Amino acid sequence: MCGIVGYIGYREAAPLLLRGLQRLEYRGYDSAGVAVLNSGLSVLKQKGSVGDLKKTFELSGDCMQGSTLGIGHTRWATHGDPSDRNAHPHLSRDGKTAMIHNGIIENYTALKKELSSEGYLFSSDTDSEVLIHLIDSIWNAHPEFDLETAVRNALYHIDGAYGLCVISEREPDKIIVARKGSPLVIGIGEGEFFIASDAAPIVEHTRRVVYLSDGEMAVLTRDSYLVKTVENVLKEKRVSELDFELEEIEKGGFDHFMLKEIFEQPTVMKDVMRGRVRLDDGLVRLGGIEDYLEQIKGARRIVICACGTSWHAGLIGEYLIEEFARISVEVDYASEFRYRNPILDKNDVVIVISQSGETADTLAALRLAKEKGATVIGICNVVGSTIARETHCGMYTHAGPEIGVASTKAFTAQVIVLYLLALALSKGRTLDDHEIELYLRELSAVPDKVGKILDLNDQILAIARSYKDSKNCLYLGRGFNFPVALEGALKLKEISYIHAEGYPAAEMKHGPIALIDEDMPVVFIANCDATYTKILSNIEEVRSRKGKVIAIANEGDEDIGVLADHVLYIPSAAGPVTPLLNVIPLQILSYHIATLRNCNVDRPRNLAKSVTVE
Structure with missing residues (x-):
């Protein structure tokens, strides 16, 4: 989940690397560092943000100046706390080779013991440092090797995931990169090459990119690049064109990326x-x-695998597909799916959902499903991502770059894709063309209705002021909107650090009701639908225990205002599209509560955007 950048060419490397790291900071922001090659290797790294590192760089004098080759890293801590000593890059014993690494070395304990017996000393608590010492050990034992061969041989001994870049004084005009489980992109310029964990740092310099696949390495010099497998087989790679603009990864006048999104x-x-x-x-x-559409229609069942917010979108997809197409659907946490030996065969379809297309647990679920013979469909946002390449077929969400760590627009985009998939599966099976047209018209009206909900921003801010100091919060919904309650609670806990839980409203009396008192806000999704009277009863149960009620209700509902402490009125809509409307005020409410608590909404503590480790 860390951010990696690299550059080799004719420009000043350090400022370019720092700017690239700032574009990747949503991937990790515990510590940061850069290494550049001049006459020797110069390294600057420290705990804190890339902004902190940039200030140190500006005071560092000439040691980082003049280099046209370097690597940079912004960290999300796994092994070892955020600190100067655990920041990347890590150096070889002689200080002449530097490496940055994203991923987890699962067998690092055994490797560390072996290297320690050879006299290697470790200056950090990270698993990553094992890898640079392993490269160094192999290279010293085989002086006839070049850097590429030393890295390749080291990777033979590695269990786990890696995205890495290595540079060395011993071969000062070369960068070696390799990937297994952690994404890497190579940007191709005129007489220069860029390396990054994703395309955000690259798009301002070139639109031509190559995506590395698992088990691939690249050797970059100032005038060429080669891609090979770790087994040293040359690969022909397709050059892709980036499909987004630089402006899409800027704030555009908003205070935060999350609010913009x-x-x-x-x-x-x-x-x-x-x-x-x-x-x-x-x-x-x-x-x-x-x-694959007819094959999907004939599936015995559909299994949806995802994590976090994407899992909530998958739950809504379950409701939609079963409602429209009458195909049995199960929704699994990808992290559990891979370990429970699921029953799958060629008659099953597995849908994997991931904003980044690189989520480690979701990729593992994808590969397991393929091994068992299932047809696997991908839903992701990032063109060229691993999920896009490894699934049998799939759909992009076209949400554009999402920089805020807490997902917002990617979630609604995923729900729309699932809605369209459900309707496509229903055609000729359960719904006639007229019924499908009516559902499509409901969907097509959603963007304008969302625009009206966004006008409630100031009203939501006022509600947020009343609850910014709450310690706990409960979110309740039913039917299509039970997953929205889960998503609303997740947003609040992610960015404001307030404990929050989502439940089906009817389940409140089976446990959570014990938590309700005068200090407990309860958010109800109370649309005028078949469950409306039941929701009103649940509200009464909360009121009788002095809980505070915030209701998301439909315009024209005169009953709810008598019962709730606060009501946010939103446009009415057919049940299947209501999640797309109800989630918007919950996103805004979380945002304002977090900002009022002085939380960093774009970079919440302990989180990273693309979860590429288990």
Whole structure:
């Protein structure tokens, strides 16, 4: 989950690396560091943000100046606390070789013991330092090796995941990169090459990129690059074109990326539907799965695997697919799916969902499903990601870059894709063209309705002021909106550090009701639907225990205002699209509570955007 950057070319390397790290800071922000090669290797690293490192760089004098080759890293701590000593890059024993690493070396304890017996001393608590000493040990034992061969031989001994870059004084015009489980992208410029964990640091310099696959290495010099397997087999790689603009990863006048991404959702929703929805004839076009559509319709069941917010989107997908297409659906945490020996065969379809397309647990679930013969569909946001490449077929969400660690627009984009998939599966099976057209019209009306909900921003801010000091919060919903309650609670705990739980409203009396007192805010999703009277009863149960009620209700509902302490009125809609509306005020509420508590909403503590480790 760390951020990696590298550069070799003709420009000043250090400022470019620092700017790239700032674009990757959502991947980790515990510590940061850079290493550049001049006449020798110069390293600057420390605990704290990239901004802190940049200030130190500006005071560092000439040691980092003039180099046109370097690597940089921003860390999300796994092994070892955030500290100067645990920051990357890590150095070889002689200080002449530097390495940055993303991932986890699972057998680092055994390797560390072996290297210690050879006289290697360790200056950090990280698993990563084992790898640079292993490279150094192999290279010293085999002076006939070049850097590439030393790295390759070291990787033969590694169990676990890695995305790494290595540079050395001994071969001062070369960068070696390798990938297994942690993404790496190579940007191809004119007489220069860029390396990064994703395309965010690259797009301002070049749009031409190569995505490394697992088990691949690249050797970069100033005028060429080669991609090989770890087994030293040359690979021909397709050069892709980046499909987003630099402006999409800037704040655009908003105080935070999260707020910008919340307010982008009407536009994103239209982008997700563009080219996929034809209202005039009730047609859904999903080109990415067209060749597999009939096979999916005939599936014995569909299993959805995801983590975090994507898992909540998958739960809504379960409701949608079963409602529209009447195909049995199960939703699994990807992290559990891979360990419980699931029963799958060629008659099953597995859908994996991930914003980044690189989530380690979801990738493991994907690979397990393929091993068992299932057809695997991917839903992800990042073009060229591992999930996009390894699934049988799939759909991009077209949400654009999402920089805020807490997912907002990616979630609603995933729900829309699942909605369209459910309708596509229903055609010729359960729904006629007229019914599909009606559901598509409901969906097409959502962006404008979301625009109206965004106008409630000031009202939501006022509610947030009343509850910013709460210690706990409960979110309740039913049907399609039970997963929205889960997502609302997750957003609050992620960015404000207030403990929050989501439940089906009817389950409140089976335990959570014991928590309710005058200090407990309870958020109800109270749309005027078949469960409305039941929700009103649940509200009464909370009121009788002096709990504070915040209700998301439909415009024109005159009953709810008598019962709730605060009501946010949103436009009415058909049940299957209501999650796309109800989640918006919950996102905004979490955002404002977090900012009022002086939390860093874009970089919440202990979290990172792309979870590429178990």
